[in-house]
Amino acid sequence: MKKLIICEKPSLAQNIATALNIKNRKDGYLEDDKYIVSWAFGHLYELKDIKDYPGYENFKWQDLNDPFIPKFEYKVKDDPGVKKQIKVLKELMKKDIESIINCGDADREGQLIIDNIINNCGYKGKVERLWLPEQTSETIREQIKNTEDNINFFHLNQEGMARTLMDWLLGVNLTVYLSNKTGVTLRVGRVLIPILKFIYDREIEIRNFIPKKYYVIENESVIKLTCKEKYNLKEETKNKIEKLNQNKAVIKSINEKDLKKQAKKLFSLSTLQSELSKKYKIPFKISLDVIQKLYEDGFLTYPRTNTEYLADNEKIKIKSVINAIKSNGNYKDIDFKDSKSIFDSSKIESHSAITPTIKIPALNSLKDIEKKVYETVLNRFLANFCNEDCIISEREMIINVGEEIFSLKGKTVKKEGFLKYESEEFNDRLPNLSVGDKFDIEFKTIEKETQKPKRITESNLSKYLKNPLKKFKDEDIDKENEDDSEEYEQILSGIEIGTEATRTGIIENAKKYGYISQEKSNYKLEPLGEKVIETLDKLRINLYAEKTVEFSKILKEVYNGDKNIKDVINLTENELNKIFRNNTTIEKIERNTREIYGVCPKCGGEIYAGEKNYYCNQYKNGCNFSLFKKIKIYGQKEVEITDSKVKMLLEGKSILISKVPSKTGKEYDAYFKLEIGDKYNNLIFDKFKDTKKK
Structure with a gap:
């Protein structure tokens, strides 16, 4: 009989098939005489909305007077590709298979994704777990021989489930509650609120600053x-x-x-992102995507880790990595070093620090940004194992x-x-x-x-979320604590806001909702974000750092087996009941509480920022002005239109764009201005940066 391996993503399935030399491709899976390898696309199932539950088919937000606490059920995502893949997986599970191997990413979310597929498809047989700290062929072949019973990861599943249910309860109920109170849609959540509060506090500090x-x-x-x-x-x-x-x-x-x-400690995800932001000005969103790709290509170990240490049982593996690196370059001063500053299992929850693997890329085969990220990790690794004082x-x-x-x-x-x-x-x-x-x-x-406080940067925010109860000065962001035992004791007990895997996405949501904006690495509070915090304060809703840390510690107790999902739901329900019992009446928020970026060049209306574009507030009256936040120059060079740039363009000014490709293949720096078209708007060449250039 064969084993069915279900991977979180198609790319991982392909890596496993390559490592195991499985070449027979079918519709939605690959197989040989031992294994069937299939895949998900991340979450195939999602929690039902309020309207999906019996009796709530015609539900309107205004109808919600008490917290909605359902007996949670899942539904298949409304996507043709997802529905097709679910059908494939169900058919594969009906075959005479020996077992299913859960091969979600090596974290709580990956565990939950595949467990949900197995459970919702009704499979009742044996389930194993393939845990991959990296995606090299060697590691895949080694780990497939050492799969564990999936039940050993029960508490990881339960923590992931508890986190999901808590976030649904808080996110859905508070969003509806605040939206009803204010008259505008205010999307909030357990992690988003303290992020917004942190940026808000600094913004108010800047606004009230009086130089002395x-x-x-x-x-x-x-x-x-x-x-x-x-x-x-x-x-x-x-x-x-x-x-x-x-x-x-x-x-x-x-x-x-x-x-x-x-040498500085090895990288966690947040410290790596901070280093890339500081050194190369790479935004966290972009660096996360690149780091993830290098992991999926097998060049880096699992990236979504909150530690800067390696496990004690990884010493043999690290020796192999060192040998692989030395065989690919002139690194005579690099040797294995058995140091407590590198190897310390007591400071690891589930994943070790990010390091290179034995799969060494040809650097000229990587894109420029991939090369920068990989070399940053490689150089930190080399620094730690350099044998010269x-x-x-x-x-x-x-x-x-x-x-x-x-x-x-x-x-x-x-x-x-x-x-x-x-x-x-x-x-x-x-x-x-x-x-x-x-x-x-x-x-x-x-x-x-006296100098005005600086705006919150990506690195400031990242360090705060990792240790929200510690008071950092801006200049302390890059400093390392020699004795970090207390800090790691707090991290392992749950004193974090969000996780390394989710923070970047939640920050992006805050930008998408119009609560904050970002200029280079600095965050700025937007009027709507200010209204969110003011509304929470008026309603005496405190879901700021201390309260969110309480929730995080409860979730960690689920992971440790000291609490269960029912405890988490009861705690969340009690918190929501306190909020909903508050009968405070507040003024409605004006719907145009948004930053205006300029005057519409077509109709004279106000230009607002959407998720992917800048648009005119007179669109309902027929104005079609829109400018995408990402534009390709000559179909090649992608340019990000920031808030400051769109303001300049709307004022008729030109913006500088570097490294624009020419027809001959060379690059040049030039100024571009806004061109208004009947349907579409674009950037057109204005002048070279070097006025002598022809």
Whole structure:
């Protein structure tokens, strides 16, 4: 008898078929004498809507006076391709098969997707689980020999199910409740609300910011020396300056010491996305897609992980990866290293840090963005297994001016070590002075001004969601905590908002709903998003960080077997009942509480942002102005039209586009302007960036 392998995606099914040398392709599956390999397209089943339940066929949102808590049922997605594939899978399950192998992605969602298919198709036989930390042929062949009983993943399934049901209950009920209260559609959810609140708080902080002048005392003669104190009044600095300037500066001591610098930890998904955002300005949405593709191509390990460590039982595998890398390049300084800073199973929930696999790509075969992502992971891996110490020489110069003591530090690279793979800049601008040297000083009062807070960036938001109860400063985003045991203890107990797998998609939803916008890596609160938070506050609905963390911890208890799905539903129902019992009346929201991006060049209406385009608010009156957010120049170069760019275009200005392909294959930088057509609008060439260019 054969085994039926059901994969989460067609690409994974093809990888498994290739690894097992299964070539006989049928309609919706492949097979040989041992295996049948079929697939889903992600979720084939979805939870029923309110209208799908008996008695609610004519349901309207205004009818919902109490929380809707159904006996949950699933339905097949309303998609022809999905319905066809479900039929294929049902027919395959009727065959005389030995067992079904669940080959969803190696996470709770993947577990749930295939379990739902098996259960809803009515299969009652044996089920195994194929867990793939990577999609190389070698790993697939090895893991197919070591499948486990699917029952061993029951708690993972239950956590995934509990999360799904909780999010449905909160998302559906609160969306209807808030929409009824305000008169406009406000889509909200367990993870979206704290994301929006975090951005809202910073926006209000920026809006209420009033710059304040302050004064410091500085010397610019020979070397810059700055006193630590800050003064509110200029007059307060006078006596201090007079006292300091009666002296000469004296070099009291110069100390030099060598420090052994450690490589940064391996990547979790969020730290990898943050690195790519900082280094290459790649948005999280795009980097996630590229990272996922490199995983599906077998070049990277499973990416949706929240840890920066490897499991202790992976040491043999990592040795193989190191050997594969060394055989593909000149890496004589790379060797296996059994270090607690790399291998620590106590800091892993289910998936290890992201690393390369033994399948090494030809870099010239990768697209530019794929190459950047892969090399970023590879270089971090090489840095961790570099066998040469990285030595940084640190000099500290102590300078006395009367009783005032100044400490100046400078760093230089004494021994490169891992920095050849992940370079850093070190500045040593200390003056060429010796102990006992003296020099004249001239301290002055310098007027300064407090700086406005910066907008929330992708990296800020990512770090906050991973540890929402910790207070981060913006400058701490890239800092690593040497002793992160407490942080990982919190992560493993559920103190996170969302998961590595879902956060990016939920942030994209917040943008789609018009709650926030994004300019480069910065998030901006939009008027409708502000109204959401104001409405929640007026109705005294607190689903912000602390409350969401409570929910997350409950879900983790389901995973640990300490709670069950019924507990989660009861908890959620109680929370919803408290909200629905609130009879507070609030003003309706004006429907045009949206940012206006400019004047319509066709009818003079207002231009709003949709999910995929900018459009005129007079579309119901016949205006067809629309400009897609992604436009292809000459059918080749895809350009993203950001909020700032559309404003410029609507004002009649040109926008700069880099690396536009020419007919000869070369690239050039040029300005393009908006061309208004009868039906379609586009960008047309205006002028070269280099005006001398012909």
